Amino acid sequence: MKKWIINSADQPDEAMKAAAIRRQLELTKPPGALGRLEDIAVELSAMQGRLNPSAKNVQIAVFAGDHGVACEGVSAFPQVVTVEMVKNFIRGGAAISVMARELGAGLTVVNAGTVNEEPFGQPVVDRPIAAGTHNLVDESAMAESQCVQALDLGKDIIDGFPEDTEIVIGGEMGIANTTSATALGVAFGAGTASELVGPGTGLDHEGVELKRKVIERALSRFNNAHSVAQPLVILYELGGFEIAALVGYFIRAAQQRLAILVDGFIASAAALAACRINPSVRQWMIFAHSSPEPGHRLVLEALHASPLVSLGMRLGEGSGSAVAVTLLRSACALQNGMATFAEAGVSDALSDSISDS
């Protein structure tokens, strides 16, 4: 394994965290009355090493990749949709394109390995590792060397971001990638295939049953091949190019002291892989939302993560994270903009009653 992948990320700044907690107690509100928004502002203070954290400068990368397992009929959509949606991302018509504009965020679209026959061309970052993975039911989804290539791709995207980047979001697009993410979740111990499997973009009951069987066949093959598997082996056996790229992206982001706003089921499966490969990454992650896909809840539990919102979103692309950025911005605005009791000149009776409580 390349050395960079396992380099420990720094700890967020504990002294700054303590200072932010103190500031929250001084603001003109009952202690804790802003709930999760207080926690988020405090966490961002610790990550960014500043008492006035910011979620202004956001970079979004969406990684696209195709999956050999799509031929098993595990998706409600045909494989061509991966490529069509990449084109939609750059034309500006997809949900993540709209949200990037709304947020004033950078949007980088990366071809990590779709079945497109020729390069997409600018502005897509064309670095396909192959034209889709192998079918993970029959064989390893990718070679170890391909997985390392995908991890490096994710790293390179982070390294190309502007110096002033404050928040990074990783999105994905890949028909059949909930099958891969579910297999990864099971292999990383989040639960059984029956517990994690779900409709993805819209399978009916029979479709979900078929998908469960496909995932169990893949896991059976995998378990026969490996009595004990390292996290990287799980990733190349059952992952996808876009998922492995996200793993590298998350690990590098943490190493660069960047706050990561983790999206839905696929991104969370990649986050779980990243944390198993390099546990120091976990403390740089904030979890945006909980999707209705049953596997997401279990993968979040395996990560000891409490997502900010639960809006029934199940689109991927980084869209849930993009929506949650607005909550990070509110959290920052409140910590940075509210008056303290001292500044407000609020009566001694009030500040005394606060400091007693």
Add this chain to the structure above:
Amino acid sequence: MKKWIINSADQPDEAMKAAAIRRQLELTKPPGALGRLEDIAVELSAMQGRLNPSAKNVQIAVFAGDHGVACEGVSAFPQVVTVEMVKNFIRGGAAISVMARELGAGLTVVNAGTVNEEPFGQPVVDRPIAAGTHNLVDESAMAESQCVQALDLGKDIIDGFPEDTEIVIGGEMGIANTTSATALGVAFGAGTASELVGPGTGLDHEGVELKRKVIERALSRFNNAHSVAQPLVILYELGGFEIAALVGYFIRAAQQRLAILVDGFIASAAALAACRINPSVRQWMIFAHSSPEPGHRLVLEALHASPLVSLGMRLGEGSGSAVAVTLLRSACALQNGMATFAEAGVSDALSDSISDS
């Protein structure tokens, strides 16, 4: 009762709602994949009568009032805090002041009846009905005529908003007003005092017990006085000036076809009163968030309301609604800005598979 209060609000535009639902199905995403954001955009389309709804022009009014029942020791804070916080609102240091700036929203601060001895002066709207309510344990919190005055005050605030207003938020400030809101919730059938009572801004266990007893004494007095009570009677017996003003504000907003983004426990208790007085108001309400105050969940259930987020906020002031505005804006941006399958020129295979599902 003044006639305006019971005038029916219009229905939101059902034809526009159907058109918005159709548009959501044409956008480049699996049907329903944006979850609650789709519902919200569709609801706003119906309320605003346009396929491209907007949450840009937001008006926030915060009503402040004091409560006679504060003398029973039912709040973690002394009564002086109501007046101090009104000053903080207009100086810009409170949470709602910060959020109004962030959103570019109008903020109107209304003195509906605090114990302040003299007018606050501009920019506060000084229309105190009295220097706080009576103690609802011993007597009716206010006279019927005062309640009507407060309802009219709320109406006047709506009527003073700019023509282009799209979303209205009602916030409140009033030490001891969770006691009043809890009593209202019980009287409107949301549950028992034991079920609804909670710590408010930060009572300990003993404080909550005391508060429960105070509320039960008030309800016992009220029930002895009225075997059956009209909603308006419940409101003037157990409400507060800021709560009654919110009721008038909500009713008038619905009559003016304005989308109402309802805040936390107190605002939801006012929303419940508004819907009991004038049921046509309900369909103009979107519920922003769920607070940890136990009564809030039960009042929301009584309103058949599912709030958008649950962030542990328990501040009032309209702050939870203000934070949720960003989600409404995302919902609008997505419905208005995403490409349809036809616009995106996505392959027939894709749009066929969508229309089949």
